[in-house]
Amino acid sequence: MNAITAYLSRYRLVYVRSLVYMLQSCEYSIHDFFIWYKRINDFSHVEYRKHLEFTPKASMLAAFGWIVQAALYLLVIWHLFIASYLWVVILAALLPYILLLFLLAFLLVMRLVQTPAEYLIIRRAAKKLARHKGLKIAIAGSYGKTSMREILRTVLSVSKRVASPEHNYNTPIGIARFVQHLKGDEEVLIFELGEYYPGDVEKLCRLVRPDIGIITGVSEAHLERFGTIEKAAATIFELADWLGSKPVYVNSDSTPTKAFTKPSHILYNKDGVHTWKVSDARSDLSGTSFILSNGSRILRFKSALLGLHQVGPLSMVAALADFLGLSSTDIEIGIARTKPFAHRLELKHYENGAYKLDDSYNGNPAGVEAVISFMAGLKGHRRFYVTPGLVEMGPRTEEVHKEIGRQIARARIEKTVLIRNSVTPFIETGLRDAGYHGEVIWFEDALKAYAALPHMTIQGDVVLLQNDWPDQYV
């Protein structure tokens, strides 16, 4: 009965809304949309984590969809009078799919209009950037790009005029729209370069024309699109290739970068950067502190960012700031101003006094390992690790998740809260393999787990929310 009701959702008004929502969530990628579409049976419950945003594009699509839906219903009714019942049944059965085809066709038509318009915006932005006198810093990597951008912006802003796109606008059109609003007097421009397919980073380099590059690391993120980690690394290192002899900072803590690193690259990691050395690094729930020294110069840093994995990026930014002429005092002030960014190991509190570490935007294995390592160092707290697992891990899905399980077990985290889906059983296997002694708690969906956590915790407990799955993966 439920299966029939779910199937019949294709005949309801909500069907059109759900299709538009799914397209919008997939950033109008028809490939990603179809992967999702094939999994869905009940179209009346698709907007679970977010809701359709009625942007002009989405509104036009939805309006068109509903008009087509109404027209198709009228057609079915009309056939009742003029054709055989067989035709009516066939037409009614095909109605949801005809509607879908019309909607996608309309989307393609919109693209025909949109693509030249966007091309013009991007071209104009490229010209404006070519004329812009500011120093352009580009950041590429499978993870840590937004954190790096925010650390850079915070530190360099102490004595320079800095601009960078908000959110994670890291596509040509996203960057071009940001460039439209530049005044021209900015001293430093910071860009994130998104990588989805081979050639993407090079394309963005042609637009941005960076003077300095930063490669934050390479991991299994987006492996479903790249196929192998080497292809992902090669795409990310398109930034280094484009820069040639110009400065390129590379995170050498990330193992997959090693094969692509050249002698001219400036390496940074948790032990330091270039000739700067890190010592006395500590991190707990109050933040991270360390000393950075270069010969007789000693800089003492304290940041509200959490985890020793932040020491590498913070050191790199300090060294770059020094290279750009910031005084030691300004660098120390800048580092002291850095704080956790939204949903990236962001410290919050439950009303009951438990700590909530919101790391829901961290969905890559390297980031997960760093955070588990941070959790391992927290003493005197009962720790909860909450995760639905990671997405887009391609053929490495099983091994990546088993390794997460093993890491949790080694960190002796007391409670592991898993959201039931296709990947979390691998985490459980990893936990079992490593002889985990803590408690494994299962929830059917993440929202139920989030609602339950305040009731499961007490003052002083630490809850880590690791990654979050948007609707298209649930």
Added chain:
Amino acid sequence: MKKTIAVVYGGRSAEHEVSIITAHIPIIQSLEAAGGFDVWSIYISKDGSWYCSQKFNELKYFKGADLSERLAKEKRIDLRFENGLEIVWPGLRNKKLKIDIVFPSMHGTYGEDGSLMGVLRMANVPFVGCDLFASAAAMDKVITKQIVASDGIPVVPYVWFTKTQWGAGKKAYSAEIGKLKWPLFVKPVHLGSSIGITKAKTPAELENAIEVAFHYDNKVLVEESVENLIEVTLPIMGNDELRLAEIERPLNKTEFFDFKEKYLSGGKGGKGNGVNSEYSEIPAKIDPEFAKTVKEYGAKVYTTLGCTGIARVDFLIDSASRKVYMNEVNTLPGSLYHHNWRKAGISNVELIRSLVHYAEERFAGLKELTHTFESGILDKVGGPKAQ
């Protein structure tokens, strides 16, 4: 396989609303958070009608002036006791629901006083909290004092009487009361949540206080007020092995904190999070000797009264004379005193799970007892006489 659990609340009691709060915060919220339970609300209206719906699992259902109109659309339920407890929504085709375990959340009369426990015993269904005998005894402040005093626990000197006795022998009781050390507290014997309790400093105030108390109950307790008072309470849970929470001290500014102050003055931002989490000091900063005595007496009172599952024992400490008195026992602490248990390191979910475990443990123990006895007495009745 999920267990079907019914949370019973509301009822014909002055503490009807408090019962609704306790049922939701933390019981239903935590049962839902714990997973493994299919949670159903059984709500007993002020007129005594029984309703059951998962719609009631949201506290907001009970807010708003149109509650009785919304309830009128709900079907009243019947209860069946064959092979455990079964809820029936009567209709052309009866809809039925088998209940695996019951979580009583009824403060005061017809619930916490043992009445509900009697029904649940008849239904042969496991239920959370104290059983009938402890509930009934603890509901009567006088009987509680009489039982625990007989076991060597100190209680404050007191006089008690019923409405009829007071009407007939006011003079004699007044003389008896006169022997007590003033000021005095006047309390309805069967009510909790501080309802109807007044402090009297003069005979005129006493008369008025007794009248107020008789408005709520037909048995009244007049007892000495403890001066140099440190008032503390100790939540306890368990059946045979007891777990003590933290000793808690109310930090009421006024001489005596009443119902509103206790439940409605709210937590953060005055939003009201069940029992006021800001009105007390946990753990109480008291002399370690007092703390030791309170814990010792608390465990003894819990066992003497036959409490199981959960209860809260209140104490009055005279800091000058260094005497510790048992004041009263509450077999369903408001909101289970979850704020205190959390301070003791037990989350709401752990608290709820423990209470369910204790209920099942006690039920399993009861099942091992023999309740029938083949006497053959019926065959013998009338036989010899007929010969």
